[in-house]
Amino acid sequence: MYTDRDACLRAIRAKDARFDGRFYTGVLTTGIYCRPSCPARTPLPANVQFFPTAAAAQQAGFRACKRCLPGATPGSPDWDVRGDALSRAVRLIDDGVVDRDGVPGLAARLGYSIRQLQRLLADGAGAGPLALARARRAQTARTLLEATSLPHADIAFAAGFSSVRSFNATMREVYAATPTELRGRGPGRHCRPGGSGLTFVDLDLAVRRPFCPCNVFGHLIATAIDGVEVFRDGVYHRTLRLPVGFAVVSLAPGAAGVSARLGLSDLGQLPTAVARIRRLLDLDADPVAIDSFLGDDPRLAPLVAAHPGRRIPRGVDGDEIALRILLGQQVSTAAARTHGARLVAAVGEPVETPLPGLTHLFPTAERVLDAPDAVFAFPAGRRDTIRRTALALADGTLDLGVGADRDEARAKLLAMRGIGPWTVEMIAMRGLGDPDAFPATDLGLVRAAERLGVPDLAATSAAWRPWRSYATQHLWALTPHAVNTIPGVPGCEERS
Known part of the structure; x- marks a missing residue:
């Protein structure tokens, strides 16, 4: 967007927070750079220069504004x-x-x-x-x-x-x-040792408004795997494998966005942990653009108006999401949790944490390969599919990481025996972060289509591109399910 000077000028004149993180404004007369919503007086057009990233502004010799703190914005969608x-x-x-x-x-x-x-x-x-x-x-x-x-x-x-x-x-x-x-200038918080060799840091994670936490937190809570995840007293907790060591994270919707407490075995992993949490909760989405586009369809308009700012419940690790989706094929949410807990107990990595119920890291693909057949209490065909997928992830044949080529990953998944279009679309949506994934044969979507009077869902969904993953969240909410509910949170207690 930063190349569209007229659009950027309109945004800074309006002090429009929707564009925070999408571009940065360098003020030539002061040598500072700001976010678009900076409360300071709007500079003259002749005195500004626009940049796509904070790093670009810094490289050009600008320093960060002390009023708007441009580094604290949500990431660019x-x-x-x-x-x-x-x-x-x-x-x-x-x-x-x-x-x-x-x-x-x-x-x-x-x-x-x-x-x-x-x-x-x-x-x-x-x-x-x-x-x-x-x-x-x-x-x-x-x-x-x-x-700290x-x-x-x-x-x-x-x-x-x-x-x-x-x-x-x-x-x-x-x-x-x-x-x-x-x-x-900080709020005076403290960095606290929390036992088990972890150091705890409290943060508020910025998020673009509107933000509907119901389905994203609801999904994480409803599908939580014992040992790795737990929901207690209105807070979702989980363990998190990091490149060095591990973390335990505690997340809850808050007035400023999302309140987060991170306990890290290596404090140097804080930025990586924060980046993965932001992906987990889809915090860098542009809800205004997405809702405006989907709301133009009269069938989706009432759903978008009722719950603006829905996010996609993603994952902290593409490999983990793929394996969890395979474990949950053709079974209930409760059964999927049972299968996941059995796998975690058998080959998950034990960790010591101060939070009751958090005892393991979700197993790596290499560890899944070592799981005995008895762990997979379902048909041999699905067990073999899980093993083939774990092998492809372990040897690097299949890349589902944050830097994966989505088209290549989709093609490789679809070519694997035992993996069909529904599984590919679910992994693309939640593991790869594809905003346009659409599992058209999903039972929840089929029921939603019947309720909306849509005879050909796959054909109709073409009009929702490139935001079909978000349309999916709204359609799923038409069927009452715990994945749309956060116990104790106003507005999220009633099932949609």
Whole structure:
């Protein structure tokens, strides 16, 4: 969007929060960059320059605004929903690949040369991979300064800086403030040891409005697998496998978006954990654009009006989602939970946590391959499909990660014996984050079509592209089910 100067000017004049994260405004007279909704006086058009990312603005020499805190915006929905190489690269950087594997590792994941990768990101994101990773580190460091009482040196290394000196220099350059000054502006929360070697941090996760938490939290609660997930006192808790160590996360809808408490075995994994939680809850979606488009259809309009801002219940890991969907094929939600709990108890990785009921990490594909046949208490054909899928995931033949090529993943899934179109669409929707997946043969969708008087659902759904995953959420809500309910949350207690 940042290339459409007239549209950007209209957005900053209106101080429209819908565009926060979609572009950034550099003010030439002050040398700062802002989010579109910044409450400061709107600069003259001749004095502004627009950028696609915070990293691009920083690379151009602008520092972050102290009033609107542009780094605290929701992520751009463009990077989240698109499936091209540029978006895949940005998602991988957001997941921490550059910090873990360097630029060569990122290029290898995408099948590009380093030079091709740098050109791709410079052209599309306005900054190269190192600049994007640096902006990520700076925002993580600011979050830790404001949300914890950790020593500066610990924060520097936890955020991924190679030295305290580079940490101090970056914070002064990006925020025009020292780490001590930034800490004084925080809400005064504390970083707390919580037992089991975990360090706990409380955060508020920004979300674009409107936000309907009913189906996304409801789905996670209704399908929770014992040992990995639990819902208690209005809060959804789960364990989370990370590239280094693990975390326990506690999530609940809040006035500011989503309230999150993260307990991490390695504090340096905080940005990766946050990125995965945001994907889990689909927090970077653009609900206004989606609802406006779907609401133009008279059949969907009442559903959208009743529950604006529905999100897609995704996952923290594509491999996990695929295996869970296969476990739940052709069985009830309760049976799927039982199958999942049996698998977790048999081959899940035990972890010690201070939260009752959280005892394991969901097993990796490699561990699933080691599960004895007795764990799979269902027909041999489905058991073999799970094993074939786990093998493909384990040996890298099938990639369902955050940087996966969605079209390639779909084709490989569909070519596997035992996996049909419904399974492919469900994995694409929840595991790959495809906004246009549509399991047309799903029983809930078929019943919704009958209720709406739609004779040919597959043909009708073509008019809902490219947002059919979101149309699916509205259609599913027509059938009463616990996946649309959050016990104790006003507006989400009654089933749709």
